[in-house]
Amino acid sequence: MGKVYVFDHPLIQHKLTMVRDVNTGTKEFRELTDEISTLMAFEITRDLPLEDVTVQTPVSEASAKVLAGKKLGIVPILRAGLGMVDGILKLIPAAKVGHVGLYRDPETLQPVEYYVKLPSDVEERDFIVVDPMLATGGSAVEAIHSLKKRGAVSIKFMCLVACPEGVEAIKEAHPDVDIYIAALDEKLNDHGYIVPGLGDAGDRLFGTK
Ligand code: PRP
């Protein structure tokens, strides 16, 4: 069964509180989402494999470590997931970026896929699917399904705010996928919004309504 990790680092929690604040405008919302994504990327890459090398320092030779060159892929769920990409790429700039376009039908809350573009070597990459919100879980479940259908075998899911319903949906549909979140909120309301949440992530990121 997939594991759930809540990143309770003080910097992540502090910035997340500012993101939640209804008085935080688009510019700050974007900047904070970017910063939180960088901090979460630091945590999520903890288990990247290293290999031994020798490096010449000004003083002597040293036995040291470098990243073993694992192939990574970031896949934002459009549109709100885009707000997390640059923050992650600051730490892992060589990662390839795929895209899955989904929107939630406002009536049925079911995800509707409208775009998919992934790196060609899907089978060889470790993917991190990103989206600020995990609400009913419909979008994340469908995005992960979309990657698997195209051959992806190693997938993590990372978001800012989740609720129990969304976490359960991923666990049930994709028990092989670990989930990384900054906060696990209380519940969904009747409109499918996370309570207390942060509102509509896409609209707040892009200044639309
Ligand atoms: C939001 C959010 C997730 C989805 C979460 O996107 O960014 O993708 O809802 O809800 P779910 O877990 O119930 O599927 P939205 O559909 O509003 O599209 P947008 O990113 O284009 O704003």
Ligand code: URA
């Ligand atoms: N999508 C959002 O952007 N916010 C929510 O609370 C739920 C889904």
